[in-house]
Amino acid sequence: MFAATVAATATVLGILLFLLGYLVWQGASALSLDFFTHLPTPVGEAGGGMANALVGSAKLLLVAAVVGVPVGFLGGVYLAEYDGGRVAFAVRYAADVLNGIPSIVIGITVYGLLVVPFGHFSTLAGGIALGLLMIPVALRTTEEFLRLVPDTLRDASLALGAPQWVTVVRVVIPAGMRGILTGLLLSLARVAGETAPLLFTALSNRYWSPGWLQPTASLPVMIFTYAIAPYDDWHHQAWAAALVLLAIVLGANVVARLALGGRSTAQT
Amino acid sequence: MNMASSTLATAEVSSAKIVVRDLTVRYGSTLALDRVALDVGDRQVTALIGPSGCGKSTFLRCLNRMNDHIRNIRIEGSVSLDGVSIYDAAVDPVELRRRVGMVFQKSNPFPKSIFDNVAFGPRVHGLRDRVELREIVERSLRQAALWDEVKDRLDRSALDLSGGQQQRLCIARALAVEPDVLLMDEPASALDPIATAKIEELIHELKTQYTIVIVTHNMQQAARVSDTTAYFYLGRLVEVGPTEQIFTNPSRPETEDYVTGRFG
Numbered sequence: 001m002f003a004a005t006v007a008a009t010a011t012v013l014g015i016l017l018f019l020l021g022y023l024v025w026q027g028a029s030a031l032s033l034d035f036f037t038h039l040p041t042p043v044g045e046a047g048g049g050m051a052n053a054l055v056g057s058a059k060l061l062l063v064a065a066v067v068g069v070p071v072g073f074l075g076g077v078y079l080a081e082y083d084g085g086r087v088a089f090a091v092r093y094a095a096d097v098l099n100g101i102p103s104i105v106i107g108i109t110v111y112g113l114l115v116v117p118f119g120h121f122s123t124l125a126g127g128i129a130l131g132l133l134m135i136p137v138a139l140r141t142t143e144e145f146l147r148l149v150p151d152t153l154r155d156a157s158l159a160l161g162a163p164q165w166v167t168v169v170r171v172v173i174p175a176g177m178r179g180i181l182t183g184l185l186l187s188l189a190r191v192a193g194e195t196a197p198l199l200f201t202a203l204s205n206r207y208w209s210p211g212w213l214q215p216t217a218s219l220p221v222m223i224f225t226y227a228i229a230p231y232d233d234w235h236h237q238a239w240a241a242a243l244v245l246l247a248i249v250l251g252a253n254v255v256a257r258l259a260l261g262g263r264s265t266a267q268t
Numbered sequence: 269m270n271m272a273s274s275t276l277a278t279a280e281v282s283s284a285k286i287v288v289r290d291l292t293v294r295y296g297s298t299l300a301l302d303r304v305a306l307d308v309g310d311r312q313v314t315a316l317i318g319p320s321g322c323g324k325s326t327f328l329r330c331l332n333r334m335n336d337h338i339r340n341i342r343i344e345g346s347v348s349l350d351g352v353s354i355y356d357a358a359v360d361p362v363e364l365r366r367r368v369g370m371v372f373q374k375s376n377p378f379p380k381s382i383f384d385n386v387a388f389g390p391r392v393h394g395l396r397d398r399v400e401l402r403e404i405v406e407r408s409l410r411q412a413a414l415w416d417e418v419k420d421r422l423d424r425s426a427l428d429l430s431g432g433q434q435q436r437l438c439i440a441r442a443l444a445v446e447p448d449v450l451l452m453d454e455p456a457s458a459l460d461p462i463a464t465a466k467i468e469e470l471i472h473e474l475k476t477q478y479t480i481v482i483v484t485h486n487m488q489q490a491a492r493v494s495d496t497t498a499y500f501y502l503g504r505l506v507e508v509g510p511t512e513q514i515f516t517n518p519s520r521p522e523t524e525d526y527v528t529g530r531f532g
Contacts, residue, residue: 152372152374152376153378155334155372156378156438157378157392158334158337158365159332159334159365159369159370159372159442160365160366160388160389160392160441160442160445161363161364161365161366161389162362162388162389166392170392171378174380175379
């Protein structure tokens, strides 16, 4: 039994390390300053970069955060602090179901609701699709971290004559804030790599996206496009983009873990 | 039996701040308090004693409606403060808790600075003036006998204080709201003897201005700090009377068994 658990653990670690190593091996050669600062070059021309995809991903995540953070955060506060029995159960259940919905389904829904009526693909539509995807994760992590705040703090505030909403805003949320921010960051990192919902919402773009209502390039879609293209040069660029994307997601995870290292506010 | 204790209570205490009649509390189907009647004297210390699970903490938390938040709880009977029924629909529990402060068993300072802890109540109630806040913080900390120990580090985290200091900070925080009544739920049970002595000394000083109800497991503590002692057992108020009488010459044999340590 013990040996089996060790083997499983080693496998998990092994997969992660292999993935990292393979990406570095394949992608590092195509990584240069140009990759971060230049637009893609036309087919056949060497060099170029993915600056537009980096900026595009950032814009998509910004829209996603604007959509997902308020809904997820406030919903989580509701579940943790105003737990209304049946309603809370329904919300929690809905969030779990939403979490299980394949991202491509979210993508096609947004396509039907925001792309077709407006007649073109857009950064906004892509960001909203990502935002919808992050809501359930943001909601449940916010709820979890608020539940870690000890009831003795709520009691202390209520006993001082603070109404419940003041208790929530001035005592409970500040005490759980570090964990909540971490959870929100992780939920954002999770959707940063989503490709399927972007394929028919934000589409892609060889050039700088002219605006929020126009198609934009993004790292995941660039990886997809470049990887299935028949050019060696593009394959290397795809590996480099994959490496950058992984670095961003891993970086967010590490920052989150470090921030949580001294989780004393919620614990004491 | 309950009638007996209630007449006794009214007979012994002349000016009652809090009058409790027929208070019955159920958690689901469990009976936690059974028709309790008790008068709490103005500017007196009333100690509630009894073995664990006897209902004394439940009783205490009924006095500032902190039990309202518990699910499946049913509270019957009447509790009045200065003649006004606190469970009346017109009474806002938030307003009530400004007049009836509470100190908990486990010290629970907010993860904020010492100053912000004490200033929390006044700020919540709308006070913004820096100078006035300062005065309230200093006065409250002095009342809680903590000022001299913390006056140079008011902006430091309250969590850096020792256990006894934290509990006195919680008392200061409660006093900053200027309540009439202070409820204390085993305020010294987690403290060492020196810190406990300080809290007891504090209770002695505070009772000139405040009505205090204290739950304690420590018989000597009840004997030292209180004017009136009420003995609870299995959700019932067995006996209430002047502390000296309860400890030297109780009228009921169950009380005598408990206070002499033969039981509990």
